[in-house]
Amino acid sequence: MQRLLTNPAAAEFDAEDAGTVMRFLTAYLAMTDRRALLTGTARMQQRPIAILVDALRQLGASIAYEREEGYPPLRLQGRQAIPEATEADEMPELTVRGDISSQYISALLMVGTTLPAGLRLRLTGKVGSRPYIRMTLALMQHFGGNCRDLGTVVEARPGPYQPTDYTIESDWSAASYWYAMVALAPAGSWVQLPGLRRYSWQGDQAIVGIMEKLGVTTEYLTDGVRLMQTARTEAFAQDFTDCPDLAQTVAVVAAALQVPVLMSGLESLRIKETDRIFALQTELANFGAFLTEESDGHFRVSADNFQVSGQTVATYHDHRMAMAFAPLALRGPLTIEAPQVVRKSYPQFWAELEKAGFDVQ
Ligand SMILES: C=C(OP(=O)(O)O)C(=O)O
Numbered sequence: 001m002q003r004l005l006t007n008p009a010a011a012e013f014d015a016e017d018a019g020t021v022m023r024f025l026t027a028y029l030a031m032t033d034r035r036a037l038l039t040g041t042a043r044m045q046q047r048p049i050a051i052l053v054d055a056l057r058q059l060g061a062s063i064a065y066e067r068e069e070g071y072p073p074l075r076l077q078g079r080q081a082i083p084e085a086t087e088a089d090e091m092p093e094l095t096v097r098g099d100i101s102s103q104y105i106s107a108l109l110m111v112g113t114t115l116p117a118g119l120r121l122r123l124t125g126k127v128g129s130r131p132y133i134r135m136t137l138a139l140m141q142h143f144g145g146n147c148r149d150l151g152t153v154v155e156a157r158p159g160p161y162q163p164t165d166y167t168i169e170s171d172w173s174a175a176s177y178w179y180a181m182v183a184l185a186p187a188g189s190w191v192q193l194p195g196l197r198r199y200s201w202q203g204d205q206a207i208v209g210i211m212e213k214l215g216v217t218t219e220y221l222t223d224g225v226r227l228m229q230t231a232r233t234e235a236f237a238q239d240f241t242d243c244p245d246l247a248q249t250v251a252v253v254a255a256a257l258q259v260p261v262l263m264s265g266l267e268s269l270r271i272k273e274t275d276r277i278f279a280l281q282t283e284l285a286n287f288g289a290f291l292t293e294e295s296d297g298h299f300r301v302s303a304d305n306f307q308v309s310g311q312t313v314a315t316y317h318d319h320r321m322a323m324a325f326a327p328l329a330l331r332g333p334l335t336i337e338a339p340q341v342v343r344k345s346y347p348q349f350w351a352e353l354e355k356a357g358f359d360v361q
Contacts, residue, residue: 001018001020001021001024001025004021004025005025010036011035011036011037012036012037012038012039013025013029013036013037013038013039014039014040015038015039015040015044015072016040016041016044017040017041017043017044017273017317017344018040018044018344019044019047019101019103019272019273020103022038022040022044022047022049022072023049023052023101023103023104023106023107024103024106024107024110025038026038026049026052026053026056026063026074026076026107027052027056027107027108027110027111028107028110028111029076030056030059030061030063030076030079030111031056031059031061031079031111031114031115032078032079033078033079034076034078035076035077035078036075036076037066037073037074037075037076038072038073038074038076039066039072039073039074040072040073041317043273043274043317044072045067045068045071045072045073046071047071047072047271048070048071048100048101048271049070049071049072049074049104050069050070050071051096051097051100051101051104052103052104052107052108053065053070053074055094055096055104055108055121056108058092058094059079059092059094059115059119060079060080061076061079062076062077062078062079062080063075063076063077064077085116085117085158089116089117090117091117091118091119091120091155091157092115092117092118092119092120093120093121093122094108094119094120094121094122095121095122095124096108096121096122096123096124097123097124097125098123098124098125098126098127098128098152099124099125099126099127099128099267100125100128100268100271101128101129101268101271102127102128102129102130102132102133103132105121105123105133105136105154106132106133106136108121108156109121109133109136109137109140109147109154109156110136110140110145110156111156112147112155112156113140113145113146113147113156113157113158113159113160113161114158115156115158116158117158118146118155118156118157118158119155119156120153120154120155121153121154121155122152122153123152123153123154124152126241127152128241128242128244128265128267128268129203129241129242129243129244129268130203130241130242131201131202131203131204131242131243132203133149133154134149134201134203135201135202135203137149137154138201139166139201140156140161142164142166143161143162143163143164143166144159144160144161144162144164145159145161146158146159169195169196169197169200169201169202170193170194170195170196170197170224171202171204171345171346172196172200172202172204172205172207173202173204173245173246173345174323174345174346174349175193175196175204175207175225176204176207176211176245176246176249176250177249177323177324177326177327177346177349178191178193178227179207179211179214179216179227179249179253180249180252180253180324180327181327181330181356182211182216182227182228182229183211183214183215183216183229183232183253183257183327184253184256184257184327184328184330184331185229185330186330187229188229189229190226190227190228190229191226191227191356192221192224192225192226192227193224193225193226193227194223194224195223195224196224196225198220203242203243204243204245204246206242206243206246207243207246207249210238210246210250211227211253212230213232213233213236213259214232214233214250214253214254214257214259215229215230215231215232215257216228216229216230217229217230232257232259233259234259234260235259235260235261235262236259236261236262237261237262237263237264238250238261238262238263238264239264239265240263240264240265240266241264241265242265244265244266244268244269244272245320247263247266247269247276247280248276248280248320248321248324249320249323249324250263250301251263251280251284251291251301251324252280252284252324252325252327252328253327254301255284255287255289255290255291255301255302255303255306256287256289256303256306256308256328256331258302258303258304258306259301260300260301260302261300261301262294262298262299262300263291263298263299263300263301264297264298264299265297266297266299267297272318272320273316273317273318273319273320273344274316274317274318274321275316276318276320276321277291277299279314279316279318279321280321282314283313283314283321283325284301284303286311286312286313287303287306287307287308287311287328288303288304288305288306288307289301289302289303289306290302290303306331307332308328308329308331308332308333308334309332309333310332310333310334310335311334311335312334312335312336312337313325313334313335313336313337314337314338315336315337315338315339315341317338317341318341319341319342319343319344319345319346320345321341322336322338322339322341322342322349323342323346323349326349326353329353329358
């Protein structure tokens with residue numbers, strides 16, 4: 001994102017494998033008069049974007065699909081000039097599906113403040129990743145944006161953003177892999193992670209409650225957290241609608257500890273970096289574990305005889321596959337294919353593992 005935003009003359013924008021970048025940049029560029037081609041990796045070209053494009057078109061953006069209808073690459077042809085708002089102008093209202101990706105909603109909200117009369121979104125369906133919408137609104141407000149969360153309706157009112165200081169929180173999604181390590185480590189192990197906040201805007205802080213059931217307790221420190229082992233639950237059900245990026249971490253730990261977990265809210269996993277359900281099912285099977293769909297949308301993790309004995313884990317161009325399976329090295333040697341995938345969200349991951357005492361070759 002930083003690379004693309006700091007290249008104002010560019011006519012082609014390659015978001016690589018970052019869906020967030022693709023969606024946010026589409027909305028951002030669509031609201032300018034720029035002509036640009038937005039593209040990404042082969043997988044990015046399979047990740048849907050029609051909901052966002054349709055909404056932006058209704059706001060006056062001219063966007064064409066370069067290849068397949070509904071998917072990147074996108075050709076942006078500039079936006080029709082919009083007249084200044086008058087007192088009588090009503091806030092435009094768009095109906096947007098909330099059950100595919102919260103990134104479309106965040107993207108629209110952030111540009112909504114730049115529209116003459118703002119923007120109201122009416123969200124339909126089972127809204128997923130709701131904490132990301134809340135985080136977007138909170139950050140917009142932090143930077144002077146005027147916006148409101150009314151549940152199924154979210155609003156961005158017109159007005160400029162203001163530069164202001166902001167300290168970026170440490171990443172609870174990345175922390176989830178350290179929770180996994182504490183869960184799988186020998187008795188008495190603990191880990192301290194700086195920078196994580198008790199009052200966080202991130203939905204993936206849900207890892208605290210989930211891992212409590214898998215034997216990891218969290219102590220909040222002045223700066224960060226200490227993770228320690230505790231007794232674990234025998235079996236539980238967990239809905240990942242608000243925190244889909246934690247699903248892989250939890251599935252792997254539950255399988256390794258042989259704690260049966262019934263997982264739901266996984267609908268969005270099929271359109272992430274890879275089809276994460278398929279990837280998990282395939283790779284867990286090599287360890288004697290299963291992710292089985294019991295009823296519509298409910299998957300049970302189970303394992304009879306979980307063994308780590310030199311398996312090779314394919315990562316499917318997905319950083320979270322690599323990082324979710326890596327903690328299994330605490331139970332035996334294993335090979336992670338294409339380890340450089342971690343560069344997407346946690347480039348120092350392997351170096352940090354070495355620092356913690358793992359033998360990484
Ligand atoms: C947000 C993520 O990916 P993307 O931006 O590609 O959807 C992620 O995996 O955490």
